[in-house]
Amino acid sequence: MTSAGAASERLLIRDLAQVATPAVGGAPARGAALRDVEVISDGFVLCENGRIAAVGAMRELPLLEEDRPGDDVEELDGRGLSAIPGLVDCHTHACFAGDRVGEFALRSAGATYEELHAAGGGILATVGATRAAAEPALAAAVARHREWMLQAGTTTFEAKSGYGLDRETELAQLRVIRDAGGVPTWLGAHAVPPEFAEEGSDTYLDFLLQDVLPEASRVAEAADVFVERGAFDVEQARRYLAACAEAGLALRLHGDQFTEMGAIQLAIELRAHSVDHLEATGKHGIEMLAASDVVGVLLPASALFLGRAMPPARELVDAGAAIALATDFNPGSAFCESLPLVCSLACTQLGLSPEEALVAVTVNPAHVLGRGAHKGRISPGFDADLVLLAAEDWRYLAYHLAGPVVDTVVVGGRIAWRSRA
Amino acid sequence: MTSAGAASERLLIRDLAQVATPAVGGAPARGAALRDVEVISDGFVLCENGRIAAVGAMRELPLLEEDRPGDDVEELDGRGLSAIPGLVDCHTHACFAGDRVGEFALRSAGATYEELHAAGGGILATVGATRAAAEPALAAAVARHREWMLQAGTTTFEAKSGYGLDRETELAQLRVIRDAGGVPTWLGAHAVPPEFAEEGSDTYLDFLLQDVLPEASRVAEAADVFVERGAFDVEQARRYLAACAEAGLALRLHGDQFTEMGAIQLAIELRAHSVDHLEATGKHGIEMLAASDVVGVLLPASALFLGRAMPPARELVDAGAAIALATDFNPGSAFCESLPLVCSLACTQLGLSPEEALVAVTVNPAHVLGRGAHKGRISPGFDADLVLLAAEDWRYLAYHLAGPVVDTVVVGGRIAWRSRA
Numbered sequence: 011m012t013s014a015g016a017a018s019e020r021l022l023i024r025d026l027a028q029v030a031t032p033a034v035g036g037a038p039a040r041g042a043a044l045r046d047v048e049v050i051s052d053g054f055v056l057c058e059n060g061r062i063a064a065v066g067a068m069r070e071l072p073l074l075e076e077d078r079p080g081d082d083v084e085e086l087d088g089r090g091l092s093a094i095p096g097l098v099d100c101h102t103h104a105c106f107a108g109d110r111v112g113e114f115a116l117r118s119a120g121a122t123y124e125e126l127h128a129a130g131g132g133i134l135a136t137v138g139a140t141r142a143a144a145e146p147a148l149a150a151a152v153a154r155h156r157e158w159m160l161q162a163g164t165t166t167f168e169a170k171s172g173y174g175l176d177r178e179t180e181l182a183q184l185r186v187i188r189d190a191g192g193v194p195t196w197l198g199a200h201a202v203p204p205e206f207a208e209e210g211s212d213t214y215l216d217f218l219l220q221d222v223l224p225e226a227s228r229v230a231e232a233a234d235v236f237v238e239r240g241a242f243d244v245e246q247a248r249r250y251l252a253a254c255a256e257a258g259l260a261l262r263l264h265g266d267q268f269t270e271m272g273a274i275q276l277a278i279e280l281r282a283h284s285v286d287h288l289e290a291t292g293k294h295g296i297e298m299l300a301a302s303d304v305v306g307v308l309l310p311a312s313a314l315f316l317g318r319a320m321p322p323a324r325e326l327v328d329a330g331a332a333i334a335l336a337t338d339f340n341p342g343s344a345f346c347e348s349l350p351l352v353c354s355l356a357c358t359q360l361g362l363s364p365e366e367a368l369v370a371v372t373v374n375p376a377h378v379l380g381r382g383a384h385k386g387r388i389s390p391g392f393d394a395d396l397v398l399l400a401a402e403d404w405r406y407l408a409y410h411l412a413g414p415v416v417d418t419v420v421v422g423g424r425i426a427w428r429s430r431a
Numbered sequence: 432m433t434s435a436g437a438a439s440e441r442l443l444i445r446d447l448a449q450v451a452t453p454a455v456g457g458a459p460a461r462g463a464a465l466r467d468v469e470v471i472s473d474g475f476v477l478c479e480n481g482r483i484a485a486v487g488a489m490r491e492l493p494l495l496e497e498d499r500p501g502d503d504v505e506e507l508d509g510r511g512l513s514a515i516p517g518l519v520d521c522h523t524h525a526c527f528a529g530d531r532v533g534e535f536a537l538r539s540a541g542a543t544y545e546e547l548h549a550a551g552g553g554i555l556a557t558v559g560a561t562r563a564a565a566e567p568a569l570a571a572a573v574a575r576h577r578e579w580m581l582q583a584g585t586t587t588f589e590a591k592s593g594y595g596l597d598r599e600t601e602l603a604q605l606r607v608i609r610d611a612g613g614v615p616t617w618l619g620a621h622a623v624p625p626e627f628a629e630e631g632s633d634t635y636l637d638f639l640l641q642d643v644l645p646e647a648s649r650v651a652e653a654a655d656v657f658v659e660r661g662a663f664d665v666e667q668a669r670r671y672l673a674a675c676a677e678a679g680l681a682l683r684l685h686g687d688q689f690t691e692m693g694a695i696q697l698a699i700e701l702r703a704h705s706v707d708h709l710e711a712t713g714k715h716g717i718e719m720l721a722a723s724d725v726v727g728v729l730l731p732a733s734a735l736f737l738g739r740a741m742p743p744a745r746e747l748v749d750a751g752a753a754i755a756l757a758t759d760f761n762p763g764s765a766f767c768e769s770l771p772l773v774c775s776l777a778c779t780q781l782g783l784s785p786e787e788a789l790v791a792v793t794v795n796p797a798h799v800l801g802r803g804a805h806k807g808r809i810s811p812g813f814d815a816d817l818v819l820l821a822a823e824d825w826r827y828l829a830y831h832l833a834g835p836v837v838d839t840v841v842v843g844g845r846i847a848w849r850s851r852a
Contacts, residue, residue: 111830115785118778118829161835315832317779346832357539358738364536408539409532411736411767412833414582 096165096395108139517586517816529560
């Protein structure tokens with residue numbers, strides 16, 4: 011075919027065993043709507059100029075081609091494969107230097123997270139390594155992590171600062187994340203750095219809001235805070251987040267990871283996009299969250315990595331809450347960038363179905379990141395971000411535990427990664 | 432270099448950040464010896480004619496090269512990588528047709544293993560699919576599964592029959608496993624097939640021992656039996672295994688997966704190589720096993736997949752038992768061929784250290800398979816089966832949860848798989 015008008019870039023993926031996509035629309039799916047997945051057998055997806063132009067059954071393709079003659083179209087053979095939307099990881103700490111493999115080994119021998127933190131390990135160990143790294147070294151680390159994510163099917167990722175805790179490094183983290191194509195979240199309120207140990211956390215927050223926020227708010231899209239014993243309490247989180255909202259940032263919270271401290275109430279009060287972790291959330295918190303518009307972001311790989319109890323996912327969904335699933339990728343408590351593993355954990359540890367898991371790693375996290383209108387579904391007009399799974403049944407995404415389930419990743423209508431040469 | 436004598440095939444892997452190998456010798460490591468891992472920094476491994484010829488620190492290499500001039504040597508750049516022995520998976524059911532992804536989805540919605548089994552799902556579903564497959568189709572399935580295992584660093588795998596439960600299919604399974612380079616185990620006593628439902632399990636065992644064992648014992652290396660409610664009891668297992676031992680087969684048992692029925696005692700009585708699963712093993716069983724020469728094979732990916740309690744690994748090791756870790760790869764209860772994931776689970780769910788996990792996926796399972804004298808260690812004279820990990824610290828094997836941790840796999844001194852072109 012030749013083009014009559016302006017050249018356009020087209021990719022036709024044909025003969026797919028299945029095309030599976032969340033059917034939900036303009037808001038995060040909640041409760042029963044989390045199971046609303048459309049599956050087309052023997053299907054195709056047509057991408058055009060970076061967007062989905064059409065999706066349907068192969069038998070409908072001739073009609074479509076009659077309707078749309080024109081440009082050359084690149085064809086991709088989808089036989090034996092199934093297509094799902096590109097995965098969206100809405101909670102990572104992917105910008106860091108160093109690792110914490112030594113801490114991992116100590117924990118396997120019985121040390122607790124809090125003990126390791128108290129012993130100078132934990133977050134502050136990564137803060138030291140990240141401050142010591144030059145910006146190009148951080149950029150190289152994020153590029154490496156992004157490549158790992160891409161291999162695992164993640165086409166959109168959020169990443170937080172929070173391993174700088176000083177002006178220079180926090181801003182460098184945000185720039186590096188943005189420049190790598192990530193969605194940058196400012197997590198200045200992750201921990202109190204050593205140089206503020208004496209003056210205390212309130213003085214540290216003063217510094218953050220006066221000296222870092224003005225510039226951070228120009229790079230980041232959202233702000234996040236770690237509400238936990240030893241980090242920040244609800245009053246401090248309110249002050250920090252209110253100032254961040256004032257500066258135009260969307261709001262997120264780390265809450266109920268180890269202790270229920272009121273993070274859910276605060277998230278609702280401040281109309282946050284999400285409250286994340288929730289391993290410790292009880293019945294009252296579940297009911298409050300379910301009655302709100304705040305998305306609960308669950309991080310089962312982190313619970314597994316730390317050997318702790320899983321978040322109450324089934325109870326949240328049954329109560330009518332909107333949930334998303336993310337990796338929490340970070341060097342200390344979840345050295346895991348794999349959303350397929352998270353989906354396996356969702357189905358084996360959280361009592362979620364493959365359908366619920368799919369919605370929770372695509373359209374719902376896209377909403378958390380303010381991108382629900384154009385990411386997370388295979389639907390005309392949406393960004394052409396796709397994962398082709400190496401199986402005829404898309405549920406292998408969760409079924410093939412830690413297996414080589416990603417065959418091909420398409421980003422913006424172009425092949426970004428293939429498992430085979 | 433040129434050869435003075437007969438041509439030999441040499442591969443030198445140099446500048447490895449670390450070479451890590453179990454230090455244990457002629458018997459499975461037990462108790463504290465499971466932590467006995469030697470780590471050489473800045474090391475090399477020299478392979479010659481399929482065996483390890485030398486291993487050491489780079490500074491020792493010039494001396495070695497003076498001593499051994501001769502053949503051309505292929506060099507592999509190990510910078511940024513660490514070497515461990517090729518992984519040994521001593522418990523898989525890798526020879527099957529079909530899948531059980533529908534059952535997986537049902538289980539995620541709350542159905543139990545026993546309920547699915549009673550509803551005609553479970554093992555017998557795979558028996559139907561496997562009986563219906565022609566031998567070349569089974570061979571293709573095993574080849575695909577073997578490729579997955581290789582990508583995950585498994586260089587030696589065991590696989591069981593047990594999805595035929597008739598003469599023809601059981602023998603076909605064993606041949607296919609052997610011809611794919613696997614270690615075949617005859618698991619005729621996996622379940623009672625439908626055609627024996629009326630006559631009962633004793634009559635089925637008569638059939639197995641009279642009609643299948645004579646030929647099965649010529650192909651298989653070991654026999655295995657599923658000791659469990661709804662499968663076979665201890666008396667039946669004793670009769671089956673005693674006949675198999677008589678026919679020259681090594682002995683294995685599935686025991687204590689859901690119910691303690693005396694499998695450990697029987698394993699000890701019959702001098703079995705291993706007793707596998709042990710999720711339900713209590714204090715008395717732990718003590719008995721620890722006092723015996725039988726290896727306890729733990730399958731945490733299966734416990735995770737089924738959402739059940741983990742086996743008492745820490746208690747077994749502390750009591751002085753010899754343990755191995757395996758995947759249990761099968762379509763129903765552990766669709767997972769990844770020993771790196773099993774190592775991550777060992778460190779996060781079983782309370783084992785990275786060192787204990789390494790020994791339990793290398794030299795100890797090699798002993799279970801009767802190959803402890805030449806597989807599972809990086810030591811002169813051992814088979815040159817190696818995994819080069821994509822990290823400077825070998826403990827990333829367990830630390831990088833579901834990550835792309837395998838860079839290169841060497842089997843018999845030759846590169847069998849690389850993650851990069």
